[in-house]
Amino acid sequence: MEGAEDKSAEDTASAEPDSSTSTPDLDVLIDKWKRALAEAENARKRAEASHLEGRHHGIATAVEALAPAYDAICGAVEAAQSGPDANNPRITAHLDGLGSIKAAFETGLKALGVRTIAPKDTPFDPVLHEAMQIHETDEQEPGEVLVLHRPGFAIGSRLIRPAHVTVSATPIRPADT
Known part of the structure; x- marks a missing residue:
């Protein structure tokens, strides 16, 4: 039994890495791990920026297409307000409707971050x-x-x-x- 205990102690001693060789290996592994973490974080940031840029591009394309309609609404409001019949109840009702459309358009733009x-x-x-x-x-x-x-x-x-x-x-x- 005594021989078995000696052998077990010997196995344990040989299983433990030599401190002179393990520290550089451990340092290399830690360095690789830190680099992998940094690369993963950089990849996440690039993906996030790419997603945001794609979203902004899509919104910009939609706004470019809808801007002429907004301009027409603004022009109609200005024309009705400055026209000779600006105080006519019918014109006032149309102005209220156009104003609501314009406000809804502006609220939508703001909600999209425009x-x-x-x-x-x-x-x-x-x-x-x-x-x-x-x-x-x-x-x-x-x-x-x-x-x-x-x-x-x-x-x-x-x-x-x-x-x-x-x-x-x-x-x-x-x-x-």
Whole structure:
């Protein structure tokens, strides 16, 4: 029996790795494990970003297709409000309906994460605005948006379409000769 105990102790000793050889192997395995975890996390982040970009692309495509309908609704509201029959009860009822449609459209855009770019009395931003006209005036600072002709839309950092605007400019005065 004594020999069996000695042999068992010998087996245990030989089963335990030599500390001089096991530490580098363990360090290599730990390093590989950490790299695999980092790569998995990076892959997850790339997949998430790709999914978000795909979602934004799909929403942008839909907004581009529906924007002319929104523009038509806005134009109809403006025309009815400024027309000679603006106080006519029938026109008022139509305005209420068009206003509800416009509000529902805007609520839907907001729910999808789309921002409406409707700058008035703000500085002109060539990234977000497209100048359709320049109006010379002393009443506004140069480079201010005076009139919004058509709102723009953006989602995330993606510009779907720029806002069409009129921008103020310093009047050109003839040189005194």
